[in-house]
Amino acid sequence: METLQVGRAKLTWLNGGVNFLDGGAMFGVVPKALWSRKYPYNEKNQIELRTDPILLQLDGRNYLIDSGMGNSKLTDKQLRNFGVLEQSSLHKSLDEVGLTVDDIDAMLMTHLHFDHACGLTKVAGDRYESIFKNATIHVSQVEWDEMRNPNIRSANTYWEMNWKPIQEQVQPFEDEKRIADGLKMIHTGGHSDGHSILVFEDGDETFIHMADIMPTHAHQNKLWALAYDDYPVTSVHQKEKWMDFGYSKQAWYTFYHDAYLRAVKFDTEGKRIDQVDRERYEYK
DSSP states (O other): OOEEEETTEEEEEOOOOEEEEEHHHHHTTSOHHHHTTTSOOOTTSEEEEEOOOEEEEETTEEEEESOOSOSSOSOHHHHHHTTEEEOOOHHHHHHHTTOOGGGOOEEEOSOOOHHHHGGGEEEETTEEEESOTTOEEEEEHHHHHHHHSOOTTGGGTOOHHHHGGGGGGEEEESSEEEEETTEEEEEOOSSSTTOEEEEEEETTEEEEEOGGGSOSGGGOSTTOOOTTOSSHHHHHHHHHHHHHHHHHHTOEEEOSSBSSEEEEEEOTTSOEEEEEEOTTOOOO
16 A cells, blocks of 8 residues: 655555546546546546545544445446446455554545445445444535435435435535644535545645546646536636645645556646655556
8 A cells, every 4th residue: 555644644545446437538628639648548448547545644543535436335237337347445455554444533525426435334234334433524515415415417426325324423514624733625616516625734745635626647737627527617727726726835636536646746837746656556
């Protein structure tokens, strides 16, 4: 498992599953001739995407950024349509760092699409139950409201089995939530109406988790928005804001979906100056 130390914060990438989605959908209106130079694709024009939660250890507390693909919750049709090659092995990953799901103090949910939220609950006989029973679950109020009352479009990704068992643990926030000293969640909208990012600052060291506004390193271009985004213009404006902020700080950008790079650090001009490769890959 890959790790990154940013000031007081230690980040460790866990195994939350992997799926393959259409490259065109992941890069929206960007021509394949452009995006294919930045990210590999297969013969079906699909790109590999991880769904790997990040264990954030800070000031003696254990946080998880999103929850992974989960296990045994998707139908055969969904597994096929979503290109799921591997489901979560989160328990094993936590065991390797000497933790269990009961040691997680809080879940920092950037949004609640199925590939981020299925790992919150598990099958328990004829019902579902919470996996992280001791954790407070932080998510924006807008996202939490839509999760429970999806529209005709979002009903395809906001599922009752992912929210009903954990509703007593959820603490929604409005615009911004201070999680710990230097760490905050910020509601941005864009990818979903309730989408949030994480920003951590500790002296001269900073990391920004852009979640699905910048799901991979190949989405660095401020104009490259996903076809999956509900509000792509918002995504573009928010990406511009937080990329400019991060460049000025020479911040690390961390990824949940990238199959090749776990994190990238840019200089003040947006040039890559450091990176954390995913194991078994050395991506240029």
